Amino acid sequence: MEKIYGAKGEQNGLYRIGRFKWEVIYGFGKDNENDETGYNYRLQYSYRPRLENIKKDIIETVNEIVRDRILQGMRFRGHLVWLNAENQRNYADWYGLAVISDSNLPVTVKLGQDEEPVEVTFNTLEEITEFYEAVANHIRETVTTGWQMKKNINWEEYEHEKD
Structure with missing residues (x-):
């Protein structure tokens, strides 16, 4: 999974983001506690993952x-x-x-x-x-x-x- 920055909190779940595209989002973290935004871990699939x-x-x-x-x-x-x-x-x-x-x-x-x-x-x-x-x-x-x-x-x- 890849860190994607700009998140304001957890967005955990499975999302359909295109005709043949799904994304799993997990967790939330910050590199620095003083940052206003942080990151989620994301992984895209070209099929609906089980x-x-x-x-x-x-x-x-x-x-x-x-x-x-x-x-x-x-x-x-x-x-x-x-x-x-x-x-x-x-x-x-x-x-x-x-x-x-x-x-x-x-x-x-x-x-x-x-x-x-x-x-x-x-x-x-x-x-x-x-x-x-x-x-x-x-x-x-x-x-x-x-x-x-x-x-x-x-x-x-x-x-x-x-x-």
Whole structure:
């Protein structure tokens, strides 16, 4: 599904927008809370989609939202933490080694973006624990939010075409 900007709120539903064109609209969000308008997710079909197709597409969109928020939605000490799968494993490994022995410290991680990277060094178990717990909490909270988003979808809004 694609973000379409200019929305003032949710417009969830299945809409017939042409002779052989339907559109599914899901959700509402804003890039900045101060913005007057935001966006909906939309997907066009050249056939009238069945509810199963709509469910699959919306669930995949929610999963993409969660993946994106995990990947680039965390900040630590004001710096972006890039949480791709490899970095998540590395952070877990480094934390685990630091717990085993403080001889595995210090640990230096690169935060921020490639254009302006920032190195942060964790010299104590407390420092790396603070970082690792922040990472784990971010992932857990983001996944929980995704589950809640899926739970709150009213599938009845997609059973019949809207005007």
